[in-house]
Amino acid sequence: MMLNDKELQSTGTDKIRKYKLTLQYIKRMLLIVWSIDPFLLCTTLLLRISQALIPVLQTWLTLQLVNQITLLLEKGSPYILNPLSTLLLQLLVFMASAGIKACDRYVLSKLRIRTQYHFDQLIAEKSSKIPLIHMESSDYYDHFYRISGNSVRVINLIDNVFSILQNTVMLFSMLILMAAVHWGLALGVLLLIIPSLIVNITMGNLRYRQMLEQTPVERKTGYLLDLLSSRLTAKELRSFNLSKYFIDRWSKLFWKNGYEKLYLEKKTSVSVFVVDAFGILVTGTVMILLIWLGALGKLTMGAYVAMTQTLTTVQRGLEDIAFRMAAIYEDSLFSNPLFTFLELPEEDHDGRVFSFPNQILKGIQVRNLSFKYPKQNVKVLEDVNIHINQGEKIAIVGENGSGKTTLIKCLLGLYPATEGEILIDDIDIRQINLTELRNHITVLYQDFVQYQFSAEENIGVGRVDKMMDKEMIFRAAEKGGVLDFIKDLKLGFDTQLGPYFSGGVELSLGQWQKMAISRAFFRDAPIVILDEPTAALDPLAEAAIFDQFMTLSKGKTAIFISHRLGSCRNADRIIVMKEGKIVESGNHNELIHLQGEYHRMFQAQSKWYVQEEKAEFSGEFR
Numbered sequence: 001m002m003l004n005d006k007e008l009q010s011t012g013t014d015k016i017r018k019y020k021l022t023l024q025y026i027k028r029m030l031l032i033v034w035s036i037d038p039f040l041l042c043t044t045l046l047l048r049i050s051q052a053l054i055p056v057l058q059t060w061l062t063l064q065l066v067n068q069i070t071l072l073l074e075k076g077s078p079y080i081l082n083p084l085s086t087l088l089l090q091l092l093v094f095m096a097s098a099g100i101k102a103c104d105r106y107v108l109s110k111l112r113i114r115t116q117y118h119f120d121q122l123i124a125e126k127s128s129k130i131p132l133i134h135m136e137s138s139d140y141y142d143h144f145y146r147i148s149g150n151s152v153r154v155i156n157l158i159d160n161v162f163s164i165l166q167n168t169v170m171l172f173s174m175l176i177l178m179a180a181v182h183w184g185l186a187l188g189v190l191l192l193i194i195p196s197l198i199v200n201i202t203m204g205n206l207r208y209r210q211m212l213e214q215t216p217v218e219r220k221t222g223y224l225l226d227l228l229s230s231r232l233t234a235k236e237l238r239s240f241n242l243s244k245y246f247i248d249r250w251s252k253l254f255w256k257n258g259y260e261k262l263y264l265e266k267k268t269s270v271s272v273f274v275v276d277a278f279g280i281l282v283t284g285t286v287m288i289l290l291i292w293l294g295a296l297g298k299l300t301m302g303a304y305v306a307m308t309q310t311l312t313t314v315q316r317g318l319e320d321i322a323f324r325m326a327a328i329y330e331d332s333l334f335s336n337p338l339f340t341f342l343e344l345p346e347e348d349h350d351g352r353v354f355s356f357p358n359q360i361l362k363g364i365q366v367r368n369l370s371f372k373y374p375k376q377n378v379k380v381l382e383d384v385n386i387h388i389n390q391g392e393k394i395a396i397v398g399e400n401g402s403g404k405t406t407l408i409k410c411l412l413g414l415y416p417a418t419e420g421e422i423l424i425d426d427i428d429i430r431q432i433n434l435t436e437l438r439n440h441i442t443v444l445y446q447d448f449v450q451y452q453f454s455a456e457e458n459i460g461v462g463r464v465d466k467m468m469d470k471e472m473i474f475r476a477a478e479k480g481g482v483l484d485f486i487k488d489l490k491l492g493f494d495t496q497l498g499p500y501f502s503g504g505v506e507l508s509l510g511q512w513q514k515m516a517i518s519r520a521f522f523r524d525a526p527i528v529i530l531d532e533p534t535a536a537l538d539p540l541a542e543a544a545i546f547d548q549f550m551t552l553s554k555g556k557t558a559i560f561i562s563h564r565l566g567s568c569r570n571a572d573r574i575i576v577m578k579e580g581k582i583v584e585s586g587n588h589n590e591l592i593h594l595q596g597e598y599h600r601m602f603q604a605q606s607k608w609y610v611q612e613e614k615a616e617f618s619g620e621f622r
C-alpha cells in the first residue's frame with residue numbers, strides 16, 4: 001500500500017501506521033534485493049554477524065591481557081608467556097576483523113552497483129512507458145525530480161538494516177559481559193539510546209517534509225542554472241543581457257530554500273547537542289559506578305579497563321543504532337516517491353486486440369473528436385471530423401495554437417480523446433496493438449531530436465531493426481538530401497554529429513532537419529506525418545522536400561503541417577483549423593475561391609512576397 005504526500009505530512013496523527021509502512025518498505029526492499037542477488041545478500045548477513053562478535057572477543061582478550069600484565073608486573077619474568085600468547089591472539093583477531101571488513105566492503109559495493117542498475121533500469125523503462133499526457137503536467141516533473149538519485153537509498157537502507165542487526169548482536173553480547181560485572185552498568189548504557197532515537201527520527205521526518213515542500217522551488221533553481229549554463233540558451237542570454245536578471249532570480253530562489261534548510265539544521269544541531277550532553281551525564285554516572293565498585297574491591301584492573309573499553313564500544317554501537325534507525329525511517333520515506341513512481345499507470349495495452357491492418361483500405365476517420373489538456377477547462381480540439389482516404393496527401397494549416405499538433409498527437413494515440421474516436425479501417429486506434437500502431441506511422445515533429453550520435457545512427461534510429469542495413473541508410477540519406485554533405489565529412493557516415501561529445505561536428509539547423517527527414521524516409525511506414533519539420537529550411541528547400549515527400553510517399557497516406565501555404569498547394573486536400581475546429585477543407589483552388597480563412601492567410605503571405613519582390617526591384621533592400 002502506498003503512502004501519499006498528504007498522508008506523510010500529517011505527522012503525529014497516525015504515527016503507528018507510518019511505522020508499520022516503514023516496516024513494509026523495508027520488507028519490500030529486502031525482497032527486491034533478494035531477487036537481485038540472494039547469494040550476495042546472505043554473504044553480507046554472515047559477514048555482519050561475524051563482525052558483531054569481534055568486539056566482545058576483543059574485550060575479553062583485553063581483560064585477560066591486563067590481568068596477566070598486572071601479574072607479570074607483580075611477580076616478574078616467569079609470567080611473561082601468558083600475556084605474549086594473549087597478545088598474539090588479539091593481533092590475529094584484529095587481522096580477521098580487518099579481513100572481514102574488507103570482504104564486507106566489496107560485497108556491499110557489488111550489491112550497491114547491482115541494485116542501482118536494477119532501479120535505474122526500472123526507472124528508465126517506466127519513464128518510457130508513461131503516457132505522454134501525464135508528462136504535460138508539472139506534477140510529473142516534481143515527482144521525477146524527487147526520485148532522481150534516490151535509488152541509492154535502497155542499498156543504504158539494506159546497509160542500515162544489516163548494521164543495526166550487527167550492532168544489536170554486538171550489544172547483547174557486550175551487555176551480558178557488563179551485567180556480569182554489575183547490572184547498573186548495563187542499565188546505564190541502555191538509557192543512552194532513547195533520546196538519540198527520538199531526535200534522529202523526528203529530524204528525518206522534518207527533512208522529508210521539507211524535501212516535499214521544496215521540490216518545486218528546487219526545480220526552478222535547477223532550471224535557472226541550466227538556462228545560465230546551457231549552450232542552447234547562451235546566445236539569447238548574451239544578446240539580451242539576461243545573465244544578471246537570471247542570476248538574481250536564481251539567487252532569490254536558492255536562498256528561499258537555503259534559509260529554510262539552515263533553520264532545520266540549526267534545530268537539528270541544538271537537539272543533537274542536548275542528546276550528546278545527556279550521553280555525557282549517563283557515561284559519567286557509569287564511570288562513577290565503576291570507581292565505586294573498585295573501592296568495594298569488586299573489580300580487577302583487567303575488568304576496569306575492559307569495562308571502560310566496553311562502555312565506549314557500546315556507546316558507539318547504540319549511537320549507531322539510533323542514527324541508522326532514523327536513517328532507515330528517512331530512507332523509507334524517500335523511497336516512497338520511488339515506489340509511487342514505479343506504480344504510475346503505463347500506456348494502456350489492455351483491450352488492444354487488433355493488429356494494424358496489413359493494407360489500409362478505408363483510410364483514417366476522425367469522428368467528433370474533442371480534447372482537453374489535463375487540469376484545463378478549455379477544449380483545445382472541438383468536434384473535429386475528418387476522413388482521410390488511403391494514399392491521400394493532406395495538409396493541415398492554421399494559425400499558431402489552432403490545435404494542429406494536438407490533433408496529430410491524438411491521431412498517433414499519444415493523447416487519449418476526451419470525446420469522440422479515431423478509426424483506421426473502422427478499428428478504433430485505442431484497440432490497435434500499440435507497438436504495431438507506432439511501427440506503421442512515421443512522424444517527424446517540429447521539435448525533432450538532434451541525436452548526438454554518428455550520422456549513420458542518426459538515420460538508423462528511425463528503424464532500429466534495419467539499422468545495420470547500410471544500403472538502406474544510404475538511400476534514406478539520399479532522399480533526405482544529406483548524402484552530399486555526409487560524404488564531405490571526414491569520417492562520412494561514421495562522423496559524430498553535434499558538439500556534445502569528442503570529435504563531434506555541429507550542423508546547421510537546416511542540416512539537422514534534413515537528417516531528421518532522412519530518418520523519416522528510413523522508417524518507411526504506410527502513414528507519414530510531418531509536423532512542420534521544415535521550418536528551418538529556406539522556402540525553396542521546404543517546397544523541394546515536400547514535393548519529394550509527395551513523390552516518394554506514393555501510395556502512402558501523408559499528413560503534413562506547414563505555415564508556408566505555398567508548400568501546401570500540391571496537397572490533395574487542405575484542412576484549415578481555427579481555435580480547435582476545422583473551418584475549411586478542400587484543395588488549393590477550391591479554398592481560394594471560397595474566399596475564407598485560407599484565402600485570407602494565403603493573400604497575407606503572397607502579399608509579403610510580392611512586396612519583397614517589388615522592394616528588391618526598386619532597390620529598397622539593398
Ligand SMILES: Nc1ncnc2c1ncn2[C@@H]1O[C@H](COP(=O)(O)OP(=O)(O)OP(=O)(O)O)[C@@H](O)[C@H]1O
Nearest residue numbers: 136373376380398399400401402403404405406407
Ligand atoms: N501541454 C499543454 N497543456 C495545456 N495546453 C496546451 C499544451 N500544449 C498545447 N496547449 C494548448 O493547446 C492549444 C493548441 O496547441 P497546438 O500545439 O496543438 O497548436 P498548433 O496549431 O500546433 O500551434 P503551432 O502552429 O504554434 O505549432 C494552444 O492553445 C496551446 O496553448
